Amino acid sequence: MALREEFRADLHIVSQLLVDMAEAVRTAMGEATTALLRADKAAAEDVISRDAEVDSLYRQVEERVTDLMARQAPVASDLRVLITALQTAADLERMGDLADHVAKTALRRHPSPAVPAELRPVFQAKAAVADKMAAKIATVISKLDTVGAAELDTDDDAMDALHVELFKVMLSPDWPYGAETAIDGALLGRFYERFADHAVNAGHHVIYLVTGEQV
């Protein structure tokens, strides 16, 4: 195989690993939400035990990219592709950690629900946005879809609006719960918000890759 073809083939493998990571963290956050809203212990444990898979995919991306850099000594746009792949993998790995944090919070409160009835709708809505964003990343990476990548910013606005909504409920004068529930709500809210932030970063990486412009 010519060097160029070999580079393309290797790059395709890296891209596929990133898509695998995006799908894995999407599944993880979905299952973590089930654990959270249904106090489902088995779901929580599954998310936690499977975080190692995401970490392993991350190491594979690192190894492939390092190997490719060493063998092919890429310059210009090829080099940019590889560095961006590393950065995207780091964002996806962190998204896996955040799903893990949600699952661990659910587990810590089990068999009680970590989230009271008043906060369920907003967490359901946050989870829906998170799921949509994680699904989009997979397509954005595999198709280098800059339109989808830019949409992630708008999705993140929806997540931010839900975050404001969450705090409005917790800070209303008739909030009947104590500090513990408020703290759990605030930290859980932040885990979903950060998940979305990293999805946005992943989108920005792809836009940079295609257009050469930092968002």
Place this chain on the structure above:
Amino acid sequence: MALREEFRADLHIVSQLLVDMAEAVRTAMGEATTALLRADKAAAEDVISRDAEVDSLYRQVEERVTDLMARQAPVASDLRVLITALQTAADLERMGDLADHVAKTALRRHPSPAVPAELRPVFQAKAAVADKMAAKIATVISKLDTVGAAELDTDDDAMDALHVELFKVMLSPDWPYGAETAIDGALLGRFYERFADHAVNAGHHVIYLVTGEQV
């Protein structure tokens, strides 16, 4: 200059940029703590306006590293050094964001203090650990000091213990404040904790660099 000497000289510049970043985020977190504990508006605004400097240093590391990779086509350990420099810069950049978050929380509550008297000692102690860790990173990077790098793990244990302490105060039956103060406390506590986590990561990067072993 021979290629090899040129590589060393360029690498030294990258290393110096990382040290500059470590010093900048140390100053930022120190000033953010002043803003937080003394309700000091000017300090908060200074941290926020100077976060752009950290971001700019991060971009400079990215550019230098990309340029070096393209010009020198490094392999093996040289390549590892460069990739690790990028990852360390990403951790330091995030530490700057976390100082910015602390400053913004202080500003949002100004002229009230964001942290009530009961929580001051624990935040003072968290800030002291954060400061020690950020100072250590600068030395660890400039001297490739693996002993100091490993100490960051122990420092982080101290931060984790303070985090437990923080929650103990907020969840005690005689906690006199409402949900808002508890939420601020939990999120602020998390900002310091994450600051320490990224410092630990930076230490692990240096250990990997010197020993070739992932921590």
